[in-house]
Amino acid sequence: MSTLVAPSVLASDFANLQSEIEMLNESSADYIHIDIMDGVFVPNISFGLPVVEAINVHAKKPLDVHLMIVNPDQYLKSFSDAGASVISVHLEACPHLHRTIQAIKELGCKAGVAINPHSSVELLRDIIRDIDQVIVMSVNPGFGGQKFIEHTYAKVRALKAIITASGAETKIEIDGGVNLENAPKLIDAGADILVAGSFVFKSSDPSKTIAELKEL
Numbered sequence: 099m100s101t102l103v104a105p106s107v108l109a110s111d112f113a114n115l116q117s118e119i120e121m122l123n124e125s126s127a128d129y130i131h132i133d134i135m136d137g138v139f140v141p142n143i144s145f146g147l148p149v150v151e152a153i154n155v156h157a158k159k160p161l162d163v164h165l166m167i168v169n170p171d172q173y174l175k176s177f178s179d180a181g182a183s184v185i186s187v188h189l190e191a192c193p194h195l196h197r198t199i200q201a202i203k204e205l206g207c208k209a210g211v212a213i214n215p216h217s218s219v220e221l222l223r224d225i226i227r228d229i230d231q232v233i234v235m236s237v238n239p240g241f242g243g244q245k246f247i248e249h250t251y252a253k254v255r256a257l258k259a260i261i262t263a264s265g266a267e268t269k270i271e272i273d274g275g276v277n278l279e280n281a282p283k284l285i286d287a288g289a290d291i292l293v294a295g296s297f298v299f300k301s302s303d304p305s306k307t308i309a310e311l312k313e314l
C-alpha cells in the first residue's frame with residue numbers, strides 16, 4: 099500500500115481557505131487533516147465547528163479531524179454532522195476511551211486515538227483492535243511548525259509490533275514536523291499516513307510537495 103498523505107490546514111492561509119481546499123482537492127492528498135484546539139487540553143486555540151462546516155462545503159477529500167480538546171464525547175456528533183470522516187481523540191483526554199471509540203463508530207465515522215510524545219504505545223494494546231488509526235504525535239500538540247521528536251521512530255516500530263501481534267488493521271498516522279527527510283524513515287518504521295502542515299503549505303508548490311511525500 100502506498101503512503102497516505104493528510105495535509106494539515108492549520109498551516110494554510112485562513113484568509114484564502116476556499117482556494118487552499120480547492121488546491122488539496124486537485125492534489126494527490128488522501129485526507130484533509132483538521133486540528134481542533136481548545137486552549138485547555140493544549141495551550142492554543144485553532145478553530146471550531148463553523149470552520150469545519152465551511153471546509154466540508156468545498157472539500158472533495160475525507161476530513162480527518164484531530165480533536166485536541168477536553169471532554170471530546172460531548173462534541174462527537176457535532177463534528178460528525180460537520181462532515182468528519184475520521185475523528186481522533188486523545189488518549190490523555192479520555193478516561194473511558196473504549197466508550198468514546200464506540201460512540202465515534204456509532205456515528206458512522208472511523209475512530210482514531212492520538213497519543214502525546216510522553217505516552218507509551220503499550221497503553222493502546224488492549225484497544226488496538228477497536229480503532230482504525232493511531233495518531234502518533236511527533237511534536238507536543240498545540241502548534242504547527244515544531245521540531246520533529248526523534249524518539250518517534252522507536253515508538254512507531256513498537257506500535258507496529260503491537261498491531262501486527264494483534265492481527266488488527268489499524269493504521270499509523272504521524273503528526274508533527276514531518277518532512278521529506280524524516281518521512282522515509284517513518285515509513286520504514288511502519289507509518290501508513292503522514293500529516294504535514296508547514297512542510298506542505300509553506301513550500302513554494304504545495305501540490306508538488308504532497309506528490310513528493312506520496313511518492314516515497
Ligand SMILES: O=C(CO)[C@H](O)[C@H](O)COP(=O)(O)O
Pocket residue numbers: 106108109131133164237238239240241242243244273274275276293294295296297
Ligand atoms: O497537530 C498538530 C499540532 O498539534 C499539527 O497537525 C502538526 O503540528 C502538523 O503541523 P506541522 O507539520 O507544521 O508540524
